[in-house]
Amino acid sequence: GENVEQHPSTLSVQEGDSAVIKCTYSDSASNYFPWYKQELGKGPQLIIDIRSNVGEKKDQRIAVTLNKTAKHFSLHITETQPEDSAVYFCAASWDQGAQKLVFGQGTRLTINP
Amino acid sequence: EPEVTQTPSHQVTQMGQEVILRCVPISNHLYFYWYRQILGQKVEFLVSFYNNEISEKSEIFDDQFSVERPDGSNFTLKIRSTKLEDSAMYFCASSVWTTNEKLFFGSGTQLSVL
Numbered sequence: 001g002e003n004v005e006q007h008p009s010t011l012s013v014q015e016g017d018s019a020v021i022k023c024t025y026s027d028s029a030s031n032y033f034p035w036y037k038q039e040l041g042k043g044p045q046l047i048i049d050i051r052s053n054v055g056e057k058k059d060q061r062i063a064v065t066l067n068k069t070a071k072h073f074s075l076h077i078t079e080t081q082p083e084d085s086a087v088y089f090c091a092a093s094w095d096q097g098a099q100k101l102v103f104g105q106g107t108r109l110t111i112n113p
Numbered sequence: 114e115p116e117v118t119q120t121p122s123h124q125v126t127q128m129g130q131e132v133i134l135r136c137v138p139i140s141n142h143l144y145f146y147w148y149r150q151i152l153g154q155k156v157e158f159l160v161s162f163y164n165n166e167i168s169e170k171s172e173i174f175d176d177q178f179s180v181e182r183p184d185g186s187n188f189t190l191k192i193r194s195t196k197l198e199d200s201a202m203y204f205c206a207s208s209v210w211t212t213n214e215k216l217f218f219g220s221g222t223q224l225s226v227l
Contacts (some may be wrong), residue, residue: 032214043204043218044156047198059145084114093214100158100169101216 002027004092005105013111019080021107023090024072030092033073034101038087047088048075077109085111101108115139117219119205125225126195134190134222136205145188145218146206147180149173156204164186195226 003026007079013019023101025033031052036044050057050064057064061080077084087108091101118137126132138145147159160170162180179191188207192199202223206216 028206032217034214036218039218043119043206043220046215049214081177089163091156098173100161101156103153103156 001090002030002102003103004090004102005088007091007108008097008107009048009105010108011034011108012112013080015080015082017080019077019109021075021088021090021109022072023074023092024070025051025092025102026071027070027092028068028071029094029095033094034065034091035062035075036089036091038089038106040086044089072096079113080111082111082113085109115217116167117207118128119203119206119216119219119222120220123223123225124144125227128193129224130190132203132224134192134203134224136169136188136190136219137186137190138205138207139217140186142207142217144208145180145182146167147190148204148206148207148218149201150204150221151198153196159190159203181213192224197226200224200226206211 034049090104119200
């Protein structure tokens with residue numbers, strides 16, 4: 001079955017700098033890749049997603065890139081702000097197969113003022 | 114903004130007891146899910162539910178687990194005889210028209226089995 005690996009497990013950056021979180025997946029049939037942000041005491045919140053027919057997607061300060069050949073995708077956050085501090089999860093799924101999201105381990109991002 | 118609501122936020126139970134975790138999905142959503150996260154581990158899929166029946170379940174979702182949509186708004190997860198290893202954060206999620214995509218998660222129920 002699908003396996004998703006996420007790195008790093010913790011990331012600390014200065015406010016205003018960029019943050020990059022990377023994920024790799026094992027099943028080449030996966031075609032949907034969402035990113036979730038989890039703040040303390042809350043459930044995961046979808047922040048951006050990408051399908052396999054697209055290489056890059058951007059929404060204001062966040063962007064996701066996908067390399068299907070290498071089977072990895074990344075989350076990029078630019079001009080980081082204190083409110084970006086949270087745990088970020090990547091996930092993968094295949095809409096023609098098992099009806100589930102497979103999550104990475106999570107990255108705890110801390111923005112230092 | 115509509116949200117998925119879960120109750121209770123914390124549940125403590127004795128091993129062997131039955132627990133019911135409750136969720137109110139977003140009103141126009143058609144697909145419902147339960148995921149769980151054991152402390153320090155990945156978020157794991159348990160079950161998906163559509164049109165009043167299970168559409169997919171993981172190997173974790175054994176006979177001790179069941180789901181139900183008892184009325185037009187609630188979606189429940191029942192664990193019949195809890196085990197220590199069932200201690201986890203349980204997340205309910207819903208999506209509007211297709212599985213997997215655009216899942217909205219609730220804040221979770223932290224289940225502690227003693």
